[in-house]
Amino acid sequence: MKTSWIVLAILVVVFTALPLFGSNYFLRVATTVCMYTVMAQSWNFIGGLAGYPSFATAAFFGLGAYTSGILQSHGAPMALAWGSAGVAALLFAAFLGGAILHLRGHYFAIASLIIAEMLREIVNTLPDLTGGGKGLNLPFLRISVTAQAQFFFYAMLALAILCMAVAILVHHSKLGFGLRCIQQNEDAASMLGVDTYGYKTAGFCLSAVFVGVAGAIYASWVNYIDPPDVFDILLAVKPMVMVLLGGLGTIFGPALGAVFLLAFEEFVWRNLLTIHAAALGLIIVLLVLFLPNGIVALIRDRRVGDRSLPRVEILASQSMTSIVPVGAPKLAVAGLQAGYGDVQVLWDVTIEVGRGELVCVVGSNGAGKTTLMRCVSGLLPISAGEIMVDGKGMEQGTPADFVRAGIVHIPEGRRLFSAMSVRDNLLMGAYLRGERNRTPEDLERVYATFPILAERRRQDAGTLSGGEQQMCAIARGLMARPSLLLIDELSLGLAPRMVELLSERLREINRSGVAVLLVEQDVMNALELADRAYVIDRGRVTKAGPSTSLAGDPVIREAYMGIA
Amino acid sequence: MIYLQIAANGLVLGGLYACIAVGFSLVWGVLNVINILHGTFIVLGSYVAYLAYVYLGVHPFVSIVIAGGLLYALGHSLQAGIINRVIAAPVLITLTLTFGLDLILNNSMVVAFTADYRGITLAHPLGSFEIGPVFLPGDRVVAMVLAILLTLLLYWLLRETSIGRAIVAVRMDREAAALMGVDIKRINAITFGIGAFMAGAAGALLSIIFPISPLNSQVFLGKAFVVCVLGGLGSVPGALAGGLLLGMIESFGSYWMGPERAVTLSFAVLLLVLFVRPSGLTGRRGYE
Numbered sequence: 001m002k003t004s005w006i007v008l009a010i011l012v013v014v015f016t017a018l019p020l021f022g023s024n025y026f027l028r029v030a031t032t033v034c035m036y037t038v039m040a041q042s043w044n045f046i047g048g049l050a051g052y053p054s055f056a057t058a059a060f061f062g063l064g065a066y067t068s069g070i071l072q073s074h075g076a077p078m079a080l081a082w083g084s085a086g087v088a089a090l091l092f093a094a095f096l097g098g099a100i101l102h103l104r105g106h107y108f109a110i111a112s113l114i115i116a117e118m119l120r121e122i123v124n125t126l127p128d129l130t131g132g133g134k135g136l137n138l139p140f141l142r143i144s145v146t147a148q149a150q151f152f153f154y155a156m157l158a159l160a161i162l163c164m165a166v167a168i169l170v171h172h173s174k175l176g177f178g179l180r181c182i183q184q185n186e187d188a189a190s191m192l193g194v195d196t197y198g199y200k201t202a203g204f205c206l207s208a209v210f211v212g213v214a215g216a217i218y219a220s221w222v223n224y225i226d227p228p229d230v231f232d233i234l235l236a237v238k239p240m241v242m243v244l245l246g247g248l249g250t251i252f253g254p255a256l257g258a259v260f261l262l263a264f265e266e267f268v269w270r271n272l273l274t275i276h277a278a279a280l281g282l283i284i285v286l287l288v289l290f291l292p293n294g295i296v297a298l299i300r301d302r303r304v305g306d307r308s309l310p311r312v313e314i315l316a317s318q319s320m321t322s323i324v325p326v327g328a329p330k331l332a333v334a335g336l337q338a339g340y341g342d343v344q345v346l347w348d349v350t351i352e353v354g355r356g357e358l359v360c361v362v363g364s365n366g367a368g369k370t371t372l373m374r375c376v377s378g379l380l381p382i383s384a385g386e387i388m389v390d391g392k393g394m395e396q397g398t399p400a401d402f403v404r405a406g407i408v409h410i411p412e413g414r415r416l417f418s419a420m421s422v423r424d425n426l427l428m429g430a431y432l433r434g435e436r437n438r439t440p441e442d443l444e445r446v447y448a449t450f451p452i453l454a455e456r457r458r459q460d461a462g463t464l465s466g467g468e469q470q471m472c473a474i475a476r477g478l479m480a481r482p483s484l485l486l487i488d489e490l491s492l493g494l495a496p497r498m499v500e501l502l503s504e505r506l507r508e509i510n511r512s513g514v515a516v517l518l519v520e521q522d523v524m525n526a527l528e529l530a531d532r533a534y535v536i537d538r539g540r541v542t543k544a545g546p547s548t549s550l551a552g553d554p555v556i557r558e559a560y561m562g563i564a
Numbered sequence: 565m566i567y568l569q570i571a572a573n574g575l576v577l578g579g580l581y582a583c584i585a586v587g588f589s590l591v592w593g594v595l596n597v598i599n600i601l602h603g604t605f606i607v608l609g610s611y612v613a614y615l616a617y618v619y620l621g622v623h624p625f626v627s628i629v630i631a632g633g634l635l636y637a638l639g640h641s642l643q644a645g646i647i648n649r650v651i652a653a654p655v656l657i658t659l660t661l662t663f664g665l666d667l668i669l670n671n672s673m674v675v676a677f678t679a680d681y682r683g684i685t686l687a688h689p690l691g692s693f694e695i696g697p698v699f700l701p702g703d704r705v706v707a708m709v710l711a712i713l714l715t716l717l718l719y720w721l722l723r724e725t726s727i728g729r730a731i732v733a734v735r736m737d738r739e740a741a742a743l744m745g746v747d748i749k750r751i752n753a754i755t756f757g758i759g760a761f762m763a764g765a766a767g768a769l770l771s772i773i774f775p776i777s778p779l780n781s782q783v784f785l786g787k788a789f790v791v792c793v794l795g796g797l798g799s800v801p802g803a804l805a806g807g808l809l810l811g812m813i814e815s816f817g818s819y820w821m822g823p824e825r826a827v828t829l830s831f832a833v834l835l836l837v838l839f840v841r842p843s844g845l846t847g848r849r850g851y852e
Binding site: 051104105106107113122124125233244277282285287288289377379399404411417428476 | 592596598646649650653654655656657659660661663664665666667668669670671672674675726729730732733736737739740741742743744745746747782786789793824825827828831834835838839842843844
């Protein structure tokens with residue numbers, strides 16, 4: 001926090017001294033930098049900290065400009081008019097926040113975008129008060145041109161400094177912390193007792209008040225305002241660009257972004273007036289694609305260095321299987337390492353499934369079973385190891401590649417397309433099948449296996465019972481004519497009778513030549529079903545062997561079946 | 565019976581609004597991207613129809629296919645080449661990106677065609693006819709019918725074709741769709757292309773009714789917003805209902821409050837709906 005204040009103090013000294021060196025043109029640019037800083041810094045409160053993509057900046061700016069302009073045209077002194085503009089923007093934000101801050105994501109963006117359009121229309125339809133489309137003239141200051149330039153520069157600078165000081169305070173306060181929590185996970189923040197609504201409203205008001213004053217100062221500075229100028233949608237977009245440029249949610253990022261954006265505007269676009277907007281667009285596109293975390297992050301990343309998951313060398317494959325199936329295995333995984341971000345979940349996992357085998361992987365919650373399934377169906381990129389399907393390396397395979405190679409993953413929780421009919425769900429299973437004319441035949445086949453699905457084929461999948469959904473999920477997998485089915489939790493949440501029935505069907509499917517790799521929490525049932533089994537504990541394979549011998553293993557009996 | 569006439573005008577307008585919004589709604593629902601480019605796509609479709617009419621004598625109703633096809637190609641390549649790279653990023657990023665792309669495209673249109681308003685004056689208009697007290701201009705009615713037919717065509721595509729089912733599947737559960745072997749990025753590009761097709765086709769239809777200018781893109785985008793919120797996301801029947809509703813609101817609004825307040829009124833309705841129902845009138849559920 002101390003560093004932030006020191007940086008701010010240096011900025012104050014440097015900028016205050018500027019008029020001593022620069023021309024009026026230079027002062028004009030510096031005034032605009034200050035104005036942009038105010039707008040970017042303000043947007044950062046709601047957009048950067050809380051993660052709410054607000055387009056309301058243009059509305060606050062225009063509202064401030066018109067409040068001050070109307071008051072001054074009725075004879076109010078300038079200072080009072082500027083102050084009132086800030087208050088008006090603040091009150092408007094508080095009121096507006098109550099109406100739109102309960103919206104999330106795109107809905108919030110649209111609502112906030114509409115606000116500026118609406119204000120613009122309202123100003124247009126009230127010509128007696130606002131001058132309507134003809135615009136509004138503001139009183140001139142009766143001082144020299146140079147004095148004017150200096151006056152507006154210092155006014156805007158004071159506002160920018162105030163805004164940045166508030167930003168520093170907020171960043172290190174409970175409010176800043178709360179807003180960041182909201183950005184990370186609003187529901188969780190709310191459950192932990194963060195007053196999300198109050199915090200968001202506070203953030204939204206902070207994003208309005210300084211912008212309102214900036215609009216007022218701008219109006220006095222240019223002497224004339226009209227709706228397209230002060231409600232310009234670009235006034236809402238530029239702050240976002242500046243903050244993205246500088247660094248989202250940082251303290252000095254917005255100011256840095258303001259300087260950069262204005263530098264572009266002044267030195268590059270001045271020569272390209274007709275394609276001014278396109279140049280801004282190009283910067284946005286390049287920024288989003290190549291520098292999504294801004295310049296500040298670029299500097300920070302250099303220092304911290306690469307923090308991705310370390311690639312672990314594959315050690316000589318320590319196969320734990322005691323029985324190797326005859327012929328080339330359908331699926332052979334060796335030395336697999338995988339995880340999410342910095343968290344490694346699987347460590348040197350080696351398993352094999354032969355053609356037509358029924359193999360299960362058992363282990364407690366969080367052991368890494370689902371992660372393993374996600375790796376061998378191409379959903380999760382692996383960090384090291386081998387995945388061989390029919391003797392071919394598939395480490396880089398996409399989910400579609402795995403489906404083509406005959407491996408179909410039936411995910412945990414079924415994941416049916418719930419608002420689609422049962423029949424359409426099944427047809428989705430056959431999505432990659434080349435010979436479309438054979439899908440009716442396949443449909444008949446799975447309907448024969450699960451007759452209840454034939455009865456319900458027109459019903460939405462979401463209306464099925466849990467057991468029927470599991471049948472539908474398995475049937476959907478069978479529609480791809482797989483040679484290996486990966487089933488993540490067959491029995492979870494189902495009644496014992498249903499589990500029995502599904503197990504029976506699974507045996508039949510297996511007898512018809514389809515290999516099965518079954519992941520189960522219900523160890524007893526799984527060992528009963530499978531030919532062979534692997535035990536996974538904390539991301540490592542700890543035991544492997546024929547199910548009958550594992551079922552007799554006293555350690556397993558105690559740990560997973562609760563039998564001493 | 566002035567009210568019948570107003571309702572008929574609203575109906576004509578509403579059919580066109582449905583066509584304007586349905587592609588936008590599809591992209592939003594499936595890709596979770598607010599496509600700010602949509603308004604510019606519509607205007608570009610109008611220009612294609614205009615140029616085809618002025619230079620080649622192709623009737624704007626025929627240009628639906630040309631404009632739609634060209635915009636499909638544009639939309640598909642934008643998604644495949646650029647937007648797909650950040651498709652998983654937060655809302656702010658994708659929103660800013662389409663905004664940036666829109667600035668580029670819209671500005672290019674201003675450079676190519678200037679901001680002047682242009683219009684198509686048909687050499688052989690269909691004339692108008694009367695049903696009882698209601699007076700209907702023929703070309704507008706045909707445009708509305710075509711707009712609704714196009715919307716229904718999209719409905720059929722999503723329900724009955726393999727690609728359509730894949731699009732709906734991606735909308736419901738991206739990961740489960742991937743497990744079916746669906747190439748998500750390809751579906752993204754096709755969906756965005758279809759959205760652009762609908763925009764281009766709508767633009768061709770609108771070219772005989774509204775003046776054509778790059779400045780209009782924001783107006784059309786605003787309509788698409790309102791229709792989506794009124795009708796619900798990514799749902800074809802929803803877009804149809806929302807479009808007709810907006811058409812009626814604007815038609816009656818301009819009669820009672822003056823045409824200059826019709827836009828404000830529709831925005832006010834949008835904010836009101838969002839205030840009461842944060843995910844639009846019909847929420848997020850629905851088939852397509």
